[in-house]
Amino acid sequence: MTDATAAAAAPEDKPAENLIEVRGLLSQFGDRTIHENLDLDLKRGEVLGVVGGSGAGKTVLLNTIIGLKEPEGGSVKVLGYDRATLTDDQAADIEKRTGILFQQGALFSSLTVLENVAAPLVEHTKLPKSVMYELAELKIAMVGLKPEHHHLKPAELSGGMKKRAGLARALALDPELVFLDEPTAGLDPIGAAAFDELIRQLADDLGLSVFMITHDLDSLYAICDEVAVLADKRVVEKATVQELERSDHPWIKEYFLGPRGRAAHGSDRASARSEPEMSK
Numbered sequence: 001m002t003d004a005t006a007a008a009a010a011p012e013d014k015p016a017e018n019l020i021e022v023r024g025l026l027s028q029f030g031d032r033t034i035h036e037n038l039d040l041d042l043k044r045g046e047v048l049g050v051v052g053g054s055g056a057g058k059t060v061l062l063n064t065i066i067g068l069k070e071p072e073g074g075s076v077k078v079l080g081y082d083r084a085t086l087t088d089d090q091a092a093d094i095e096k097r098t099g100i101l102f103q104q105g106a107l108f109s110s111l112t113v114l115e116n117v118a119a120p121l122v123e124h125t126k127l128p129k130s131v132m133y134e135l136a137e138l139k140i141a142m143v144g145l146k147p148e149h150h151h152l153k154p155a156e157l158s159g160g161m162k163k164r165a166g167l168a169r170a171l172a173l174d175p176e177l178v179f180l181d182e183p184t185a186g187l188d189p190i191g192a193a194a195f196d197e198l199i200r201q202l203a204d205d206l207g208l209s210v211f212m213i214t215h216d217l218d219s220l221y222a223i224c225d226e227v228a229v230l231a232d233k234r235v236v237e238k239a240t241v242q243e244l245e246r247s248d249h250p251w252i253k254e255y256f257l258g259p260r261g262r263a264a265h266g267s268d269r270a271s272a273r274s275e276p277e278m279s280k
């Protein structure tokens with residue numbers, strides 16, 4: 001158990017609550033099976049990295065958890081609600097209590113940064129407009145953007161700024177659980193390290209739980225409490241990076257102990273910031 005999950009479990013020695021609970025997941029497209037018998041838990045307070053070879057099914061898993069894809073079998077619970085029997089009120093509750101940062105930021109191109117970040121508040125609250133914009137300004141400051149960025153459109157932002165604006169929008173409703181899809185992809189090593197630091201800081205300060213798909217080994221070492229490895233259509237291991245370094249699974253061995261894994265773990269950290277060239 002990691003520090004975060006141990007801390008979450010500390011009162012009365014009760015196990016930490018699962019914010020995500022996937023059991024026996026079956027995902028298929030036609031006769032292609034992507035997941036079979038996949039189990040995964042994310043505990044409150046945990047920063048979980050999800051890794052796997054290209055095509056291993058990380059995005060399909062994320063889409064299934066956030067409700068964009070119906071599973072062909074098994075069960076998916078989010079914040080205690082079973083997706084198979086979700087009422088409209090429960091779906092709205094999940095939407096309010098979770099935030100999502102898609103890979104490209106998924107900002108509305110016609111809206112300014114401030115309007116993008118305020119959008120979830122406009123959709124889900126009845127607050128006065130002035131309060132919505134004050135809250136949006138606060139979130140923008142939290143992710144390290146400045147007041148002079150408020151009125152820029154997404155096309156006027158760098159890749160790193162788009163990610164920060166997307167993260168501010170994901171945080172707009174003070175979520176408990178945040179989904180991040182390859183948050184450092186496309187950032188230079190310094191920008192990626194700064195973004196890692198920001199995510200870890202927010203997770204610690206706000207008590208966020210994080211489900212993060214990544215190819216970035218440095219991110220795993222820098223911010224994840226545990227890492228779930230997708231291979232062979234399921235989660236083959238979920239453990240700390242230090243435990244995974246000792247795994248016998250061939251994909252995990254190659255991933256963590258191949259040249260880039262060694263660089264991420266060892267001294268040459270900057271050169272490790274990209275995906276190892278491996279198939280599943």
Ligand SMILES: Nc1ncnc2c1ncn2[C@@H]1O[C@H](COP(=O)(O)OP(=O)(O)OP(=O)(O)O)[C@@H](O)[C@H]1O
Binds near residue numbers: 052057059060061
């Ligand atoms: N809408 C779809 N229709 C058919 N097949 C799909 C669909 N979406 C995904 N797949 C297939 O499911 C498999 C898993 O895809 P997924 O995008 O989840 O992989 P991934 O692990 O996220 O890969 P990457 O790291 O390259 O992004 C792939 O073989 C992909 O072709």
